[in-house]
Every structure is written in structure tokens, then in C-alpha cells.
Amino acid sequence: MSLSMYQASVPVFVRALGNLRHVFQKGEAHAKSKNVTDEVLLQTRLIPDMLPLVKQVQIACDMAARGAARLAGAEPKSFEDNETTLAQVYARIDAAIEYVKSFKPEQIDGSEAREVHMKTRNGEVTLSGQDYLLGFTLPNLFFHCTTAYNLFRGMGVEIGKSDFIGSP
Template identity: 55%
Template sequence: MSLTMYSASVPAFVRLLASLRGILEKAAAHAEARKLDPAALTGFRLYPDMFPLTRQVQIATDMVKGAAARLAGVDVPRYEDTETTFAELIARIDRTLAFLREFRPEQIDGSEDRPIQLKSPRGEMNFSGRDYLQFFVLPNAYFHATTAYNILRHNGVELGKQDFLGRP
């Protein structure tokens, strides 16, 4: 079987978010067991000019829900970005996972050449579907999930590589 746009996107997104969900659950348990204020973790930044954990999770979920929607040619759901707790971040991931699981291969396969246009404060970006997935979405989604992992690992949450990689 060849690699298709669907198989290169939705299953990877689902696995990434499921792993991120597990990482957040471990972080919540870590904070509770050590009687830490969870906000010390959810608001933590690796460096002053970097986003805190909450924003890292928000961006990771935005990347994947936006990609699935754009590749399928449907509207991207909008989230308010108001999460501050582990429970709220996990609920956001669950909502995104439910959205991703609605897609079928025939909605996304064949989108390699679909024009994708994004507007950002830095200007307009134009991609083919393939380039959007390979060179924008996947690197961004993994970057923000990795940064979330690193924030928590830096703060003593007992995480290992398998927590990030997830289970097949």
C-alpha cells in the first residue's frame, strides 16, 4: 500500500495527540502527588520569549485540526484558546481527536495539489496540500508537542521517550 495524504496525516495526528494527552495526564498526577500548583506547570516557559505549556498544546491542536479540515476542504473549527488547567487542555485534545476521527480517507486523499493559503501576521503563505502537510503542519505539530514534553520533563515530570512516541 502506498502512502496517501490521509495515511500521512490523520493517523499521525491522532497518535501525536493521544501521546500528548497521556503526557498531560502524567503531569497532572505529578502536580497532585507533589502538592504543586498545576499553574506552575501550565504557565511555564522554557525561555522568556517562548510560549507557555498551555499555548504549546493549543498550537499543536490547532495545527492538526486545521490541516485535516483544509486538506478535506471543510471549515476549520475555531477554539477560544482559554484553557488554563490540565483538565481543560485534555478536553481540548479530546475535542480535537473526536474531530479528526470524523475524517475518512476519501475526504483527504488526492489533496496533494490542493492550494492551501494561510494568512498570518508575517504575511500570506501559499502551499500545495503536500507541501503544507510535509513542510508546515507536521514540523509545527511535532515542534509544539515536543516543547510541551520538554517543559514538563524540565519540571521533573517523569516522562520518557515512549511517552512521546506513544503506543501503536
Template identity: 55%
Template sequence: MYRYSVPPMLRNLRALSAILAKAEAHCTARKIEPEALLGFRLFPDMLPLTRQVQLACDFAARASARLAGAEMPSFPDTETSFAQLIARIRTATDYIESFDAGQFEGAESRSITMKQRGGEVTMTGLDYLTGFALPNFYFHTATAYDILRHNGLEIGKMDYVGS
């Protein structure tokens, strides 16, 4: 479970951090107010870039905590700049890196209970990771990428995938 959660989430968060640094440089080079990108939504009923990054961090950190049977972290949603979003990613990656593979032993069958709209949902760790945590994590990282690509940032698939 560790292998299928922590390394890919760390890779994508680091890639997202690099993309945000490129976005900041893009704004500077083209004299674009950063707020124009930070507040951009792909569609009016979708969340803006800042919130997409915050949620990507939250899904990665909370998934790691739940699967390791640890207390879930809480990050205040106060970021208003690219530098602050990059710092939030660093905070999330530092937290995720604090776990070792041994803490994930038995996580596939561990009971995970979450509050959802309309009540609580309980599932196994495997179902949680594959059916909830990873899909949501990738949705928010991909949407952040899409917002920036849509706004002219010269990035490609390898920027999203990371190294």
C-alpha cells in the same frame, strides 16, 4: 495524505493527553500548584505549556480541515487546567476522527492558502503538510513534553511517541 497526517497526529495527541494526566498526578503527589507547570516556559520568549498544547491541537485540526477541503474549526483558548487541556485534546481528536481517507483524495495537489505575517501564502497540500503543518505540530507537542520533563515529570521517549 490521510495516512501521513491523521494517524500520526492522533497518536501524538493521545500521547500528549496521557502525559498531561501524568503531569496532573505529579502535581498532586508533590503538592505543586498546577499553574506552576501550566504557565512554565522553557525560555522567557517562548510560549507556556498551556499555549503549546493549544497550538498542537490547532495545527492538527486545521491541517486536517485544510487537507480535506473542509471549514476550519475554531477553538477558544480558555483552558486553565490539565483537565481542560485534556478535554481540548479530546475535542481536537474527535474533530480529526470525523474525516475519512476519501476526503483527502487529491489533497497533495490541492491549493492551500494561509494568512501569514506579511500577507498570504499559497502552496500545494503536500508542501503544506510536510513543510508547515507537521513541523509546527511536532514542534509544539515536543515543546510541551520538554517543559514537563524539564520540571521533573518522569516521562520518556515512549511517552512522547505513544502507542
């Protein structure tokens, strides 16, 4: 027995984004009770030279969507980064989840050694599917979901780690 690449990617991505959505919903209730507008909320940063909340959710969605596509050997779908309201953020998360779920196990299974090419600030990088998933996509996905959580937590939103982890 072993894990398939599909099992270690798609359901994990879907759960992480679903939990992120749940954290946003708790944050929304808090922001509304304080009369904080969506625009202000989504521009919250931990420190001025860090990316704002809206960028955390955009990157988290991209990590999942690009992760599934690249493992499947497909060209990743591009999403516009233009959300200014929470309704648009939920739509973005929902679209990413739907896109990730559109990949079938037979497209992703066996991608351990498939070459994944990515453009980064330091030029093009080539990784095996396994290194891409375990060493890049999952750490990045959880990094941005956690940073969104921490931004809400810092605002005083009453969330706990179980909101982030959800049910395995």
C-alpha cells in the same frame, strides 16, 4: 503502492495528540504530588520570552485540527484558547482528536496538489497540500508536542521518549 494523504495525516495527528495527552497525565501526577496548581503548571515556560505550556498544547491541537480541515478543503473549526485547568486541556485534546477523526479518507485523499491558503505574520501563503502537510503541519505538530514534553521533563516529571512516541 504509495501513501494516501489521509494515511499520512489523520492517524499521525491522532496518535501525536493521544501521546501528548498521556504525557500531560504523567505531568499531572507529578504536579499534584508537589502541590502545583493547574494554573501555575500551565503557565510554565522554558524561558520568559517563550510561549507557556498551555499554548504548546493549544497550538498542537490547532495544527492537527486545521491540518485535517485544510487538506479536506474545509474551513477549520475555531477553538477558544481559554484553558486554565488540566480538565479543560484534556477536553481540548479530546475535542481536537474527535474533530480530526471526523474527516473521512475520501475528503483528504487526493489533496497532494490542492491549494492551501494560510494567513501568517508575513501575509497570506499558498502551499500545495503535500508541502502543507510535510513541510508545515507535521513539523509544527511535533514541535509543540515535543516542547510540551520538554517543559514537563525540565520540571523533573519521569517521562521517557517512549511516552512521546507511543506505539507506531
